[in-house]
Amino acid sequence: QVQLQQWGAGLLKPSETLSLTCGVYGGSFSAYYWSWIRQPPGRGLEWIGEINHSGSTNYNPSLKSRITISVDTSKNQFSLKLSSVTAADTAVYYCAGYTTKYWGQGTLVTVSS
């Protein structure tokens, strides 16, 4: 059974950098791409980007200039950094893997001055 556990700061000021990490427990970390997905309050799901165990990334073009996704294979973890946040980045952020078979619990990130 694969479990994803995510953590990171939940309250940011405008222009700060969002930072989240997701740990993968069980399963094969090297077999799949690992994704970040977000959901603004009351709205649908938006793919942010993904990474595999070798560090190969794919990003949503609409966010690409502000995103960095990295991986630490020694800890079976992957991380998201989103720079220069604004109120529009307020959302629940999820990590997911195995092409959406497994999801983290979600982290509400609020951007407010």
Place this chain on the structure above:
Amino acid sequence: DIVMTQTPLSSPVTLGQSASISCRSSQSLVHSDGNTYLSWLQQRPGQPPRLLIYKISNRFSGVPDRFSGSGAGTDFTLKISRVEAEDVGVYYCVQATQFLSFGGGTKVEIK
């Protein structure tokens, strides 16, 4: 980019009856490896999404057989038979043939 379009936006259904949700992609979801990476997710209020169906019609572990998926190419359907109260939530289609993209969601509620 592959755009996913879901209908209807909302589906009021009587307990014990069936609900059907459609999903259309802007281009074929057949991958070069021959698979079609179209999945369906359920999201109950306040919870993360949960995988129901993957590769069009395969039920994920623990998913009741009341949930079934069908379709091919660009047109796909999720059917919920004998709707129960616990099925209330928002349902999303998602394609993983080319990165990930999600449909806008369909809210299933009890009449």
